[in-house]
Amino acid sequence: MPGGWGCVNVCGVERVILVNLDPVPDSSRLSDEELALALQGGDEAAFDELVRRHQGRVFAVAYRITGNREDALDVAQEALMKAYRKIDAWRPSGGFGAWLLRLTTNHSIDHLRRRKRHRHERLDEAFRPESGDNLAEPVSEDTAERVRGHEIDGRVQRALDVLSPAQRTVFVLRHYEGRQLAEIAPVLGCTVGSVKVHLFRALKKLQKELGDLRE
Amino acid sequence: MWTCNRVRGLLAASLYETLDAGDQRLLERHLGECGGCRAEAESLGHLVESIPVDGVELGEDLLPLVRLRLDETGAGAGGGAARFGEARWAFGAVAAGLLVVLGLWAVTLGPPNGAPGPEVEVAGVAITPLEATLEEVDGLIGARNFTGAYLALEEGLAAYGDDDRAAVALARMGDIAYTELRWYGQAHEAYRRLQQEYFGTFRASPEHVLRLNVLADARKLGEDYGALHQLDQARLTERFEDFETVAGRYPGTFVASLAAEDMARLAAGDVLEQDGSVERARAYELALAQCSNPIAAAQLKMALGDHLSGEGGDVDRARTLYRDVVESGTGALARLAEDSLSRLGDSGR
Numbered sequence: 001m002p003g004g005w006g007c008v009n010v011c012g013v014e015r016v017i018l019v020n021l022d023p024v025p026d027s028s029r030l031s032d033e034e035l036a037l038a039l040q041g042g043d044e045a046a047f048d049e050l051v052r053r054h055q056g057r058v059f060a061v062a063y064r065i066t067g068n069r070e071d072a073l074d075v076a077q078e079a080l081m082k083a084y085r086k087i088d089a090w091r092p093s094g095g096f097g098a099w100l101l102r103l104t105t106n107h108s109i110d111h112l113r114r115r116k117r118h119r120h121e122r123l124d125e126a127f128r129p130e131s132g133d134n135l136a137e138p139v140s141e142d143t144a145e146r147v148r149g150h151e152i153d154g155r156v157q158r159a160l161d162v163l164s165p166a167q168r169t170v171f172v173l174r175h176y177e178g179r180q181l182a183e184i185a186p187v188l189g190c191t192v193g194s195v196k197v198h199l200f201r202a203l204k205k206l207q208k209e210l211g212d213l214r215e
Numbered sequence: 216m217w218t219c220n221r222v223r224g225l226l227a228a229s230l231y232e233t234l235d236a237g238d239q240r241l242l243e244r245h246l247g248e249c250g251g252c253r254a255e256a257e258s259l260g261h262l263v264e265s266i267p268v269d270g271v272e273l274g275e276d277l278l279p280l281v282r283l284r285l286d287e288t289g290a291g292a293g294g295g296a297a298r299f300g301e302a303r304w305a306f307g308a309v310a311a312g313l314l315v316v317l318g319l320w321a322v323t324l325g326p327p328n329g330a331p332g333p334e335v336e337v338a339g340v341a342i343t344p345l346e347a348t349l350e351e352v353d354g355l356i357g358a359r360n361f362t363g364a365y366l367a368l369e370e371g372l373a374a375y376g377d378d379d380r381a382a383v384a385l386a387r388m389g390d391i392a393y394t395e396l397r398w399y400g401q402a403h404e405a406y407r408r409l410q411q412e413y414f415g416t417f418r419a420s421p422e423h424v425l426r427l428n429v430l431a432d433a434r435k436l437g438e439d440y441g442a443l444h445q446l447d448q449a450r451l452t453e454r455f456e457d458f459e460t461v462a463g464r465y466p467g468t469f470v471a472s473l474a475a476e477d478m479a480r481l482a483a484g485d486v487l488e489q490d491g492s493v494e495r496a497r498a499y500e501l502a503l504a505q506c507s508n509p510i511a512a513a514q515l516k517m518a519l520g521d522h523l524s525g526e527g528g529d530v531d532r533a534r535t536l537y538r539d540v541v542e543s544g545t546g547a548l549a550r551l552a553e554d555s556l557s558r559l560g561d562s563g564r
Contacts, residue, residue: 042395048282175266
């Protein structure tokens, strides 16, 4: 029964009585592109659904690139706000997720470049093994495995610090987000060949920092 | 032979993706010849495997803060989510009142099995399920929840397709999909159903007839209704040249004729402000004077010709314009112009 109605039969004709007050239909089955089109038309609820769907990924990308939870939260909010303000610039021919990823990545890189950090402030508290604050930790169930995973992730995140913004972005999008190199090129505004070179240089630098990771 | 420097990018890419056949052969050949790069490939491969790809938890909902910041900067829709929430509660209050009234009515009913029941004083309003849906949809549209409104109509029609108000619900579903959501596939389907199942209702609305034609045209141009989306983009930028591009790209289509209308509207805009009124013909003339795309110009001439041969009342000028379009040789438009000349009793030659 849609919308929470009940029906009674009155003189052979079905009449409705309302039995609950929650008539709002479920928009979760709509595609991102349908929601984005609706948002272009002014549908506020569509934006809410898009945020719910994408905020986790937006935060993850921002976190991997900025290396800091507070910065990542800021960047994630800014990217989502920009998506709202600039939704008219999105073209239906392109995927909404890829467009949002570009916004997030650009914001993250801008943030990285603006940020002036002293060496001792590079480390995010969450990646200190002794930190009691589980601000941003790898998802893992077994405690010992979780601690080990936390340590590795901390080392990797510190190692990412030595990469240039472009190298870091390519590595994060390829390694963590699973994006194809051909998808990453337009995000950075460069050729696929350049993306491959960035990836190689990122891996070489990470190798210097993390060469003993498997030991 | 490829040098080590040149294959580095391929080497890195091969750790994550399948290379195309040509690149794969190049890489394999080089690795077969170069021990250094072979060792590098193995080493980097181990590194990639050893870096876990565990997810990072957000741990909180960003939506309330995003909404707050949007409202603070004035970019939000005056607290869209909050306003929507208020609308929902307002709707809920109305619904609660209706529930009480109808509930009282329901419990005073006699048996529905054909035996005449006692006369009851009807205290409330009996509405069909789709009437309730349409009321709900009004509330959702007021809260700018167009997706919710569309889905409510879709669900209502699926459950109560035989309801008296089905035609109205279907028409509204098409209208919301077309004007608010720009879900042109869904709008096309809704108007098509309206035409097939409720022809009287369909035919009574020139707007629905036009939209179905526009959608059918756009669908022929591309499954994604890209031509219509391009027109939408032009309507967002409100730039003459953007409409020109659409008209020039899809000549002889309903989409192009809509773009031509927008060109005339834009061209006449300044004059409208000064004079207070501009004849339609003059608006098209002004657009023609401004237009630099020959195909878009031919589209404008067709539109002007159609106007002048009808309510514009200048058939001679219309013939001249149609002949211009025929002579311009613009494919579909030229054929349309020839048809129009035939209609006016002119061979066009």
